[in-house]
Amino acid sequence: MTEVVSPLTGSVWKIEVSVGDRVSEGDTVVVLESMKMEIPVESEVAGEVAEIRIREGETVNEGETLVVLR
Secondary structure, eight states: OEEEEOSSSEEEEEEOOOTTOEEOTTOEEEEEEETTEEEEEEOSSOEEEEEEOOOTTOEEOTTOEEEEEO
């Protein structure tokens, strides 16, 4: 299992994947909003989305797990 974590504190603007989706290295899985800027969060590995631990509109902290890949 690989965790995709938030690189900063911000709001979840958009979730780009669903459980069961296959992602490649470099694919955007979540878009965060911080200080009126959109920040794409990319997968560092290829895999399948096993779990989404956040919801759109939710505030997340730096280092918090957003998505789990298997």
